[in-house]
Amino acid sequence: MIRRIASGMVLAATLASPACTQERPAADSSFAAVVARISETGGYFDSDNIISNESSYLQVASQLAKVGTHGGVYIGVGPDQNFSYVALIRPSIAFMLDIRRDNMLEHLLFKSIFAQSRNRLEYLCRLFGKPIPADIDLWNNRSIGLIMAYLQQTPTDSASVQAYRRASNDRISGFRVALDARDRSVIDKYRAEFVADGLETRYSSLGRNNRMDYPTFGQLMLATDRAGKPIGYLAEEDAFQYVRSMQQRDRIVPVVGNVAGDKAVKAIGVYARDHGLKVSAFYLSNVEQYLITRDGGFDEFAANVKTLPHDSTGVIVRSYFGRFGVAHPLFTPGRGTISASMIERVDSFLKRYQAGEIRTYPDLVFNGFVQP
Numbered sequence: 001m002i003r004r005i006a007s008g009m010v011l012a013a014t015l016a017s018p019a020c021t022q023e024r025p026a027a028d029s030s031f032a033a034v035v036a037r038i039s040e041t042g043g044y045f046d047s048d049n050i051i052s053n054e055s056s057y058l059q060v061a062s063q064l065a066k067v068g069t070h071g072g073v074y075i076g077v078g079p080d081q082n083f084s085y086v087a088l089i090r091p092s093i094a095f096m097l098d099i100r101r102d103n104m105l106e107h108l109l110f111k112s113i114f115a116q117s118r119n120r121l122e123y124l125c126r127l128f129g130k131p132i133p134a135d136i137d138l139w140n141n142r143s144i145g146l147i148m149a150y151l152q153q154t155p156t157d158s159a160s161v162q163a164y165r166r167a168s169n170d171r172i173s174g175f176r177v178a179l180d181a182r183d184r185s186v187i188d189k190y191r192a193e194f195v196a197d198g199l200e201t202r203y204s205s206l207g208r209n210n211r212m213d214y215p216t217f218g219q220l221m222l223a224t225d226r227a228g229k230p231i232g233y234l235a236e237e238d239a240f241q242y243v244r245s246m247q248q249r250d251r252i253v254p255v256v257g258n259v260a261g262d263k264a265v266k267a268i269g270v271y272a273r274d275h276g277l278k279v280s281a282f283y284l285s286n287v288e289q290y291l292i293t294r295d296g297g298f299d300e301f302a303a304n305v306k307t308l309p310h311d312s313t314g315v316i317v318r319s320y321f322g323r324f325g326v327a328h329p330l331f332t333p334g335r336g337t338i339s340a341s342m343i344e345r346v347d348s349f350l351k352r353y354q355a356g357e358i359r360t361y362p363d364l365v366f367n368g369f370v371q372p
Contacts, residue, residue, distance in 0.1 A: 036177070039264060042101035050204065053203035054285065063343045071092060078285055083243045107254035112169075113126045113164075117244070130155075144222065168191070199217050278311050305349065319339045
């Protein structure tokens, strides 16, 4: 089912009108140039989002299938939970958009590891500093349970850690994204955290109490849809290989940008229109909560969404953490989850916003969502 797409990031020059006789100069289409051209100045967020804290994030799979969300352009905030959405939606291109520059740097780390890994186990060995077994090619079709057992039973190896670090840094340099000493130290910090904590790696907040009920990396690997089936990008080899193919062809592009900013979201919309694509999904986690209740910018965000080309299958994916004293109708107790995840059609969101029906965050999340 993997769609074969022409390699590389081709931002084709287009004519201003059918009557034009002079073409626009072609923009630099390299991976690094696209990252730089779409990115805007980064901002601050008070959490070190090394992994997600949304154990419910895959429970939107049935809604995505119901709406028919597939292909096109994917946009998502945060780190590797996006890869599972990419594996489900199978977009032509995916933009990892986040206000934190550190998120872009973490995605460069992931990209460098994908570039060297033949399968899920090798990827995780390189991420966690475990020695790669000699029979690595025989692990392609082994269960996620066996892969996790190998990682749990195999000690971290310092020689492997150093070798992986050198190889990863060489790959990152080859991506040609402009990095300074601080950037490289952040990449090393993230790498060290994955090595130190392995499958127990958790989301952490800065200056706030960190909740021990946040899911670990291992628990997120086993996250399920509403039918109880693990469907993350590391649960099955086919899903991993789709994401890997996207990484190899520079079709997963990390950029720095504010969803309420004046550049990045609009630039992604221009890219989509220039390539005859629609935005299939915009994953926001609970960013809208901060825009409405703390930071401001919700009106600017809605205006940005309006600029994105989409059709009736285009959706917003969001999460709700129950911090307003009311459980969400989509919350599923008993599975160790602290969040509820949902989708809303972009058309529905824009209609509700334009009608003045979204004044509070509960207005946003308790209405308009697609039923499973």
